[in-house]
Amino acid sequence: MSKLSQSPAILFGFLLLALMSATVSATALPEFTALFETYGPAVVNISTKQSQSGGAGPHGFSVPDLPEDSPLYDFFRRFFGENGEVPEDEIQSRSLGSGFIVTADGYVMTNAHVVESADEIIVRTNDRQEFVATVVGSDKRSDIALIKVEAQGLPVVKIGSAKDLKVGEWVLAIGSPFGFEHSATAGIVSAKGRSLPSENYVPFIQTDVAINPGNSGGPLFNLDGQVVG
Numbered sequence: 501m502s503k504l505s506q507s508p509a510i511l512f513g514f515l516l517l518a519l520m521s522a523t524v525s526a527t528a529l530p531e532f533t534a535l536f537e538t539y540g541p542a543v544v545n546i547s548t549k550q551s552q553s554g555g556a557g558p559h560g561f562s563v564p565d566l567p568e569d570s571p572l573y574d575f576f577r578r579f580f581g582e583n584g585e586v587p588e589d590e591i592q593s594r595s596l597g598s599g600f601i602v603t604a605d606g607y608v609m610t611n612a613h614v615v616e617s618a619d620e621i622i623v624r625t626n627d628r629q630e631f632v633a634t635v636v637g638s639d640k641r642s643d644i645a646l647i648k649v650e651a652q653g654l655p656v657v658k659i660g661s662a663k664d665l666k667v668g669e670w671v672l673a674i675g676s677p678f679g680f681e682h683s684a685t686a687g688i689v690s691a692k693g694r695s696l697p698s699e700n701y702v703p704f705i706q707t708d709v710a711i712n713p714g715n716s717g718g719p720l721f722n723l724d725g726q727v728v729g
């Protein structure tokens with residue numbers, strides 16, 4: 501057989517090997533759908549309200565003399581009052597975060613900064629139920645808080661151990677970024693035992709999972725469906 505006649509066969513062989521490699525690579529990727537469907541309902545949305553006391557406006561500031569039909573009249577009255585002072589209890593800040601249910605009777609874990617100084621904490625479940633929560637305890641150093649809602653029969657997560665994680669291991673984050681309903685993002689463990697510049701106590705997990713605003717307090721799952729961070 502001539503070299504010319506062998507070329508198509510060689511080319512076909514290379515193409516076949518490339519297709520087989522692509523198929524093997526695709527099937528080697530982890531599948532997260534079952535994990536999300538099983539434990540997604542145990543992830544909750546958390547919103548908070550915090551009343552801020554009134555106080556004086558910026559130093560030297562005085563409310564301009566505006567006609568009542570001016571579009572800025574209501575703005576200045578709402579935020580600075582008649583005499584440049586913020587009205588008492590007029591402004592409320594809202595914090596949106598995530599959390600996960602650890603017991604069927606309503607104990608929920610989240611980040612401490614999500615519920616810090618909150619006057620009211622609202623927990624929304626996957627089936628659109630809303631509960632008022634109270635803080636059981638929090639630790640700013642590890643940024644962990646435990647809150648409680650009055651409910652029974654709630655879906656729960658499985659708790660794993662971060663010490664068993666390995667660098668390069670696949671992980672899945674579930675949360676409610678931007679206040680939307682559940683979303684899932686996946687990645688790998690990039691490093692373990694990280695510490696912040698001002699913190700040498702808490703061994704943080706570094707991951708390349710996309711974490712969006714509102715994911716704070718949400719769980720990080722390993723492939724066994726256990727919360728590891």
